[in-house]
Amino acid sequence: xxxxxxIIRGVWRTILTRGIAGVSVRAVAEAAGVSVGLVQHxxxxxxxxxxxxxxxxxxxxxxxxxxxxxxxxxxxxxLVTHAIPTSPAARDGVVIWHAYLAASVADEELAALLRAAKxxxxxxxxxxxxxxxxxxxxxxxxxxLIALADGLAARVITGEISGADAVQTAEAATxxxxxxxxxxxxxx
Amino acid sequence: xxxxxxIIRGVWRTILTRGIAGVSVRAVAEAAGVSVGLVQHxxxxxxxxxxxxxxxxxxxxxxxxxxxxxxxxxxxxxLVTHAIPTSPAARDGVVIWHAYLAASVADEELAALLRAAKxxxxxxxxxxxxxxxxxxxxxxxxxxLIALADGLAARVITGEISGADAVQTAEAATxxxxxxxxxxxxxx
DNA sequence: ATGGATACAATACAATCGTATTGCTTGCCG
DNA sequence: CGGCAAGCAATACGATTGTATTGTATCCAT
Numbered sequence: 001x002x003x004x005x006x007i008i009r010g011v012w013r014t015i016l017t018r019g020i021a022g023v024s025v026r027a028v029a030e031a032a033g034v035s036v037g038l039v040q041h042x043x044x045x046x047x048x049x050x051x052x053x054x055x056x057x058x059x060x061x062x063x064x065x066x067x068x069x070x071x072x073x074x075x076x077x078x079l080v081t082h083a084i085p086t087s088p089a090a091r092d093g094v095v096i097w098h099a100y101l102a103a104s105v106a107d108e109e110l111a112a113l114l115r116a117a118k119x120x121x122x123x124x125x126x127x128x129x130x131x132x133x134x135x136x137x138x139x140x141x142x143x144x145l146i147a148l149a150d151g152l153a154a155r156v157i158t159g160e161i162s163g164a165d166a167v168q169t170a171e172a173a174t175x176x177x178x179x180x181x182x183x184x185x186x187x188x
Numbered sequence: 189x190x191x192x193x194x195i196i197r198g199v200w201r202t203i204l205t206r207g208i209a210g211v212s213v214r215a216v217a218e219a220a221g222v223s224v225g226l227v228q229h230x231x232x233x234x235x236x237x238x239x240x241x242x243x244x245x246x247x248x249x250x251x252x253x254x255x256x257x258x259x260x261x262x263x264x265x266x267l268v269t270h271a272i273p274t275s276p277a278a279r280d281g282v283v284i285w286h287a288y289l290a291a292s293v294a295d296e297e298l299a300a301l302l303r304a305a306k307x308x309x310x311x312x313x314x315x316x317x318x319x320x321x322x323x324x325x326x327x328x329x330x331x332x333l334i335a336l337a338d339g340l341a342a343r344v345i346t347g348e349i350s351g352a353d354a355v356q357t358a359e360a361a362t363x364x365x366x367x368x369x370x371x372x373x374x375x376x
Numbered sequence: 377a378t379g380g381a382t383a384c385a386a387t388a389c390a391a392t393c394g395t396a397t398t399g400c401t402t403g404c405c406g
Numbered sequence: 407c408g409g410c411a412a413g414c415a416a417t418a419c420g421a422t423t424g425t426a427t428t429g430t431a432t433c434c435a436t
Contacts, residue, residue, distance in 0.1 A: 003384085019291055022294055034384080034385090035386075036385085040425075041384070041385095045424080045425080098286065099290050101286055103207055103208075106209070107207070115346045147354075147357070150343075151338035151339035151340075158289070160306060166335075169328060173332050212392075213394065222414080228396090229414070233394080234394065
């Protein structure tokens with residue numbers, strides 16, 4: 001009986017069905033199958049509840065990444081394409097992330113959480129990129145690739161392009177940047 | 189006395205100060221300096237109000253772009269970097285855009301609006317890119333550049349990186365893609 | 377066993393929500 | 407001049423909101 005987790009998952013489900021504006025303590029309680037009182041027991045306010053759910057999501061995907069134990073080359077690929085949803089289930093994560101982003105304009109504490117998560121992701125990518133890109137370009141390339149993936153992900157969730165298309169674009173870009181870095185040695 | 193416009197701007201101001209979840213008919217009316225009744229007079233429901241404000245924003249930036257009348261080379265630069273806020277005022281536009289994106293999960297009609305706007309932007313960039321990129325890569329490069337800019341913009345609004353840094357990254361990427369397309373003729 | 381913490385539910389409350397209704401003013405068309 | 411449409415404000419409605427309060431179980435340490 002992981003009520004704490006149920007509540008967090010309730011927040012996510014509510015975001016997905018009613019949008020961030022539709023998240024209320026009652027809606028979350030119902031989605032989680034618990035009472036309003038219990039939600040309050042674990043989270044002192046609605047804002048705190050949302051922040052906790054964001055923190056849980058960030059921690060969850062960091063843990064999944066560590067668990068996977070990627071080889072260096074796979075790590076780069078994973079870090080770039082991971083943000084892009086190729087299945088309905090993965091789509092959810094991106095939708096939820098954008099909900100937090102929108103909510104962060106009215107919650108500086110939440111904004112700080114998201115900031116830290118993204119720059120952590122960028123640093124992680126940069127360390128793996130160091131093997132294949134000159135040192136003075138690493139930060140720059142890492143930032144570009146993460147941004148590209150995020151931008152593509154945003155268009156996938158609106159249904160504008162497919163996840164597969166987005167991944168293909170992202171992988172081509174990854175090769176392109178790596179190619180440039182290796183002195184354009186990959187011309188056909 | 190442009191009350192219609194006042195109301196739309198009221199929506200935007202409310203999004204910026206209270207987030208998309210804080211947008212209520214009353215809050216918008218107050219921000220616009222009009223009565224609740226007048227907001228209802230022009231917009232049959234809150235959802236319709238939000239959609240109208242999104243449509244106004246999309247139309248507004250399209251009109252501004254047409255008015256500017258860029259030369260082809262400037263157009264590419266503008267279309268890529270425009271989404272990236274370099275001033276507090278420009279930041280607002282990106283924040284508002286993300287608010288709409290978050291709201292679109294619970295409003296399919298709004299989602300369609302955003303979809304159409306983004307793919308229009310991509311098509312416009314593609315036509316200007318045709319002069320400098322091989323035909324079979326145009327769509328792909330346009331998509332990558334727009335996605336890159338959007339991803340960078342998202343990180344600017346969280347305060348993680350500066351607008352200037354983001355623009356620099358975006359311009360470097362633009363050159364890189366153009367460079368690749370020209371057969372890597374730009375090596376140092 | 378007993379006492380205090382923790383887990384959980386129920387309910388009460390004022391505030392705010394979206395929307396419907398009504399009415400007053402203004403301007404234009406006949 | 408009269409009438410009708412549009413612009414605009416006020417208010418009333420029940421529903422929903424966030425949160426405080428209060429209660430009862432359940433537990434583990436003393």
